[in-house]
């Protein structure tokens with residue numbers, strides 16, 4: 001069996017029992033253990049000077065290969081082009097895109113440098129699977145170094161409509177770089193369609209749906225395949241964690257503080273793409289329009305800050321603090337706090353238990369590739385007495401979870417109505433919606449996601465074997 005080589009910006013921290021994080025890390029680590037292989041990426045260290053060296057750590061059949069970044073590389077590749085240019089553009093926030101040509105050069109340079117670090121560790125029949133927007137030029141860099149292995153790419157975030165992508169000055173180079181992969185995976189059909197639209201209308205290429213369901217793409221002198229692979233979770237494992245935590249301290253504390261009030265729960269990284277301001281306002285609107293809900297429900301928002309060294313993230317943090325303070329000031333009573341806004345990280349088991357203890361999962365991003373929290377919330381519910389998911393139509397998860405109350409996060413009244421409906425939904429309807437969504441989550445769990453991608457990557461023809469890579473890339 002070929003070894004699997006995973007390349008991602010960060011390598012998930014792995015403890016004895018497996019990854020501490022959920023979703024992707026668990027699914028990918030499982031595959032690595034089965035086939036043997038390597039996980040390569042940034043260690044998370046930022047070095048002031050010197051020459052970063054790869055650290056190799058063996059854990060059974062899996063090798064973790066990590067490397068630090070120099071401060072300038074971190075600033076240009078990670079903080080700059082990845083998170084201040086690509087992230088907002090791919091989340092349809094052209095207004096927040098900051099572009100600096102030097103940062104883009106840094107992004108390309110770091111991709112090439114990382115690829116050069118990986119090359120000596122590769123074997124001829126390794127299959128390489130690259131993850132996410134930080135590493136779009138990675139295959140092109142490997143090909144330039146003469147690597148002929150199969151290389152797949154999965155984009156965890158949305159792929160934007162062409163008119164939005166055009167806001168990123170080197171859009172053409174980026175799409176050309178994507179065409180150096182053998183297989184491209186997107187979270188949803190709309191993302192795949194947006195990519196195909198760019199190929200046809202901006203790049204002058206062609207796309208064709210094949211009988212095997214993959215889309216064959218010809219552009220920039222390259223031939224490759226693309227498909228949609230919605231990422232999943234392990235719903236039964238989350239259900240078990242949630243059940244086990246039902247009597248644990250966090251849930252007991254929550255319940256004793258609430259005194260029988262209902263709870264609406266949200267968990268996100270603190271990011272402007274997650275629609276937190278609109279969400280807070282819709283909760284306020286619910287209290288405004290439905291006095292009977294006052295003092296009867298609390299909204300718990302767990303949102304640990306991320307990327308705190310970027311202005312846009314400092315801004316959203318300040319806005320949320322202002323909003324939660326304003327709304328609590330307006331409605332709180334001596335014995336009731338409407339919004340609990342908590343800036344911290346919780347263990348997976350604690351989150352699962354909190355999801356199960358809440359009546360509504362409130363997941364309303366303005367844009368999201370998938371949103372695993374929506375899937376985790378449903379998975380964690382009590383099968384006899386499940387809560388209701390209120391879900392943004394702009395989360396990839398909305399393509400699958402039709403049992404949720406689907407909302408438009410810009411429609412504040414609509415979201416307030418959905419919260420009201422969720423809080424008063426009869427058991428029979430909650431059960432029907434939950435069962436429908438659980439069936440979907442089981443059918444497309446994270447190993448199905450991974451296996452479909454790996455199967456298709458194994459199937460696409462390895463065109464690079466017969467063609468000189470550099471000439472093709474320039475074609």
Ligand code: ADQ
Nearest residue numbers: 022156231267268269304344345346368369370371372373
């Ligand atoms: P994210 O934008 O990080 O991921 P999401 O899919 O919701 O978004 O995944 C977050 C993960 O972190 C979940 O497993 C969640 O439980 C966990 N998490 C969030 N807040 C936490 C907290 N306070 N404490 C502990 N854990 C917390 C990107 C894309 C998504 C896509 C995923 C996977 O932006 O659209 O679904 O990758 O492909």
